[in-house]
Amino acid sequence: MWNTNTTIAGNYFQEHTENLFDKNFFRIIDRSITKDPDLVIEYILTKEKFCVECKFNSNTPLNNKLHWTDRKHMSHYQSFAYYHNIPTFIVIGLEGMPTNPKRVFCIPLNKIRFCNLWMSFLEQYERKLNQKFFWKNGNLE
Numbered sequence: 001m002w003n004t005n006t007t008i009a010g011n012y013f014q015e016h017t018e019n020l021f022d023k024n025f026f027r028i029i030d031r032s033i034t035k036d037p038d039l040v041i042e043y044i045l046t047k048e049k050f051c052v053e054c055k056f057n058s059n060t061p062l063n064n065k066l067h068w069t070d071r072k073h074m075s076h077y078q079s080f081a082y083y084h085n086i087p088t089f090i091v092i093g094l095e096g097m098p099t100n101p102k103r104v105f106c107i108p109l110n111k112i113r114f115c116n117l118w119m120s121f122l123e124q125y126e127r128k129l130n131q132k133f134f135w136k137n138g139n140l141e
Contacts, residue, residue, distance in 0.1 A: 009056050009058070009098045010054065010055075010056060010098070011098075012056075012097075012098035012099050013054050013055070013056035013093045013098035013099075013101070014031075014038050014039070014054040015099075016093070016098060016099050016100075016101075017039075017052065017054045017091050017093075018039065020130070020131070020132055020133050021041060021132070021133050022132050022133075024044075025043060025044055025045065025134070025135070026041050026042065026043060026044065026133070026135075027041065027042045027044055028040070028041055029041060029042050029049065035073065035076055036051075036076075036080055037051035037052060037053040037077060037080060037081075037088055038051075038052060038053050038054045039051060039052040039053075039054070040086075043135040046135075048135065048138070049086055050086060050087040050088065050089065050135075050140060051080070051081065051084075051086055051087070051088040051089070052088070052089050052090075052091055052140070053077055053088065053089070053090050053091070053109075054091050054093075055068050055069065055090060055091070055092045055093070056092070056093040056094075056098045056101065057092065057093070057094055057095075058095060058096070058097075058098075059095070060095060061094070061119055064118060064119045064120075065116045065117065065118055065119070066092070066094065066116065066117050066119065066122060067115060067116050068090065068092060068115065068116075068117055069115055070115055071115055074112070074115055077090075077109055078109060081109055081110070087108065087109075087110075087138060087139075087140075088108075088109040088110075089106055089107065089108055089109060089140045090105075090106075090107045090109055090112065091104065091105070091106050091107075092104070092105045092106075092107070092122070094122075101129075102129075103126060103129075104126070104127045104129060105122045105123075105125045105126050105127065106125055106127055106133070106140055106141070107122070107125045108139065108140075127141075
């Protein structure tokens with residue numbers, strides 16, 4: 001089982017997530033090595049930019065809640081999105097392997113208020129496994 005606190009698992013999941021962006025439509029502008037969101041991406045057709053933070057958790061959520069980050073990091077992501085005026089999305093891989101999670105969610109950061117997320121909340125943003133991302137009306141789907 002993967003230790004979800006390891007950089008290695010996170011890097012593998014980030015790579016898996018990057019592969020879900022079709023290079024004909026998306027261009028990765030920046031890969032963060034700091035505490036900023038992992039990816040800054042441009043939708044080539046409209047030149048719109050957005051950020052993606054990738055999180056992988058190999059464990060089954062306890063009490064139907066997933067702890068996705070701590071307050072300090074969540075606040076930093078929110079501040080980054082606000083001050084840069086850039087839409088930010090949290091892509092969460094759950095259970096399985098970082099290169100092949102059992103479930104994947106893509107949540108707009110502006111919809112997240114807590115570090116612990118109910119599964120019923122996450123399920124609104126569940127994606128089909130290995131489905132390529134697309135950009136529509138300022139939203140990552």
